[in-house]
Amino acid sequence: IAGITQAPTSQILAAGRRMTLRCTQDMRHNAMYWYRQDLGLGLRLIHYSNTAGTTGKGEVPDGYSVSRANTDDFPLTLASAVPSQTSVYFCARSARRDRGPYEQYFGPGTRLTVT
């Protein structure tokens, strides 16, 4: 139902390494988002994209970059991972039903551990 996939499911990464988390949707919706979820801090927006070719910074963008070359794919890159980036990462897409409010649909998440 979500129409959005993420890879990998989980990853253990050495500090200083580069990592790209993949996110793909099959609904061709314009808006996509990356969140991280941490105990006690909830879901926090990292980056977003309102449409292919555009991206924007969310609440916690430092240390992360994104690209949106096409409608379906929205990869998140950690250029040089640090232990504080250990988290569960969720990708989401956004759609409106019948010109109603925007609603977000989440992928299954990627659990990343940086050692």
Added chain:
Amino acid sequence: TQLLEQSPQFLSIQEGENLTVYCNSSSVFSSLQWYRQEPGEGPVLLVTVVTGGEVKKLKRLTFQFGDARKDSSLHITAAQPGDTGLYLCAARFDGNNRLAFGKGNQVVVIP
């Protein structure tokens, strides 16, 4: 500053009991959404409320949007173990299509 405050943070009840959790803000929202998240999975949208005072029912779950559109409640009647999960409220802010999320209400229903 947290835009959406959810309370209680954690609630444990026996199967068959009723419960209510809350999502509050000092801001007015055009719409508010509730999601449920189970361990190891992404949040799943349950409902969107738009009109002040609106009540929506989803089986044993009743969602209400406050008259002033600043708060919402979720009431579960005769809770079942399958209702266990993290309930998240979310609302649009700054006139765009991004959502602000509360930290969630962790509900545990004991068989």
